[in-house]
Ligand SMILES: Nc1ncnc2c1ncn2[C@@H]1O[C@H](COP(=O)(O)OP(=O)(O)OP(=O)(O)O)[C@@H](O)[C@H]1O
């Protein structure tokens with residue numbers, strides 16, 4: 001998620017403000033990564049990269065695969081949020097003598113971040129839950145941890161329920177925190193929020 | 198700057214978008230305190246002309262002199278823009294800021310005025326447009342007429358030499374147009390220099406000291422309202438004014 005966020009911000013800028021060829025490349029990247037299932041991306045990164053000479057540990061493969069995919073989704077969220085701030089506001093900012101950067105910082109950003117928060121929360125939750133897929137390439141995430149315990153204690157139902165419970169707890173907490181942030185930042189005119197799924 | 202020198206002088210301004218020649222040599226002058234109205238059919242280049250004056254659109258050729266400085270070749274556009282207020286058809290208010298903050302932001306971020314001083318100044322301007330009681334409202338809580346008045350207060354706060362208006366009332370419901378025109382009329386009377394693109398013939402007739410009729414990227418005719426309404430030289434001016442009277446005439 002962290003890597004995704006770091007990648008997504010420049011990507012969304014490139015898509016909004018970049019020159020045409022950059023826009024095309026970024027948009028192709030987004031389309032590709034949003035169309036391939038997470039698990040397939042993971043396998044491609046983990047089994048594919050060594051074939052062309054990059055040997056990477058499973059955990060790195062997991063971070064890379066998730067980061068790249070999430071970056072595609074997040075950059076879409078940010079791009080949409082930035083675009084939804086009307087261009088006439090930027091014109092107004094420029095007309096009073098603000099630079100492009102000032103206009104972005106003082107006018108676009110405060111609005112775009114409010115608009116992006118709910119879908120971003122959603123994406124955050126998805127990544128959190130999908131991290132269980134790392135199981136498939138042998139990363140010791142929570143589910144694998146669980147299977148180890150099952151192997152020694154033989155209590156599958158209890159252990160899986162515990163894993164489910166932990167996921168539920170973490171996800172709900174994350175959603176609550178972000179939901180609270182959202183309420184705190186709410187302004188008249190910005191209240192058309194999607195419910196958090 | 199000598200007394201005689203006009204505040205704003207536009208000389209042979211040209212602008213094309215690709216092959217579409219929008220401005221084909223526009224020249225006119227404005228003295229301090231003038232209120233001039235630009236009229237003309239849709240797509241004639243009225244918006245492009247006033248966007249050029251504020252450098253929101255870069256002209257291809259020609260000169261724009263503001264207080265004796267050619268702004269087309271000026272290095273710091275942002276400094277020039279601070280001297281030119283702009284009021285938009287769609288208001289362009291910052292939706293995440295209250296009316297007061299909308300008026301303050303330019304003072305604080307561009308003019309680097311201390312906050313308390315900026316707040317005081319912003320309150321004065323809101324008062325001037327009759328909105329001091331809405332200072333804490335967000336744009337979403339204001340009517341169109343109120344939004345546009347905040348837009349005018351925002352422009353005024355920057356102490357501009359001239360304010361450009363691009364169809365300031367055409368996005369408004371008919372019953373809200375009056376309150377905005379009223380504020381503009383007060384401004385004109387207080388000596389503000391204003392260049393207004395509008396189809397409000399009542400305003401053009403009673404408030405402006407000159408009407409500029411543009412068509413197809415050139416100025417067809419300009420003159421006092423009496424002259425243009427009573428005996429225009431150009432047949433096209435006559436036809437156009439006649440049509441406008443028909444459409445918007447009864448409003449005032
Ligand atoms: N950024 C732009 N890129 C390309 N063409 C443009 C651009 N802005 C304006 N034009 C074109 O320039 C011409 C003049 O437009 P402009 O907006 O200046 O007309 P106008 O007189 O203000 O018309 P209206 O009364 O409809 O507002 C139109 O043909 C328009 O399509």
Ligand SMILES: [Mg+2]
Nearest residue numbers: 243244245363
């Ligand atoms: Mg226009």
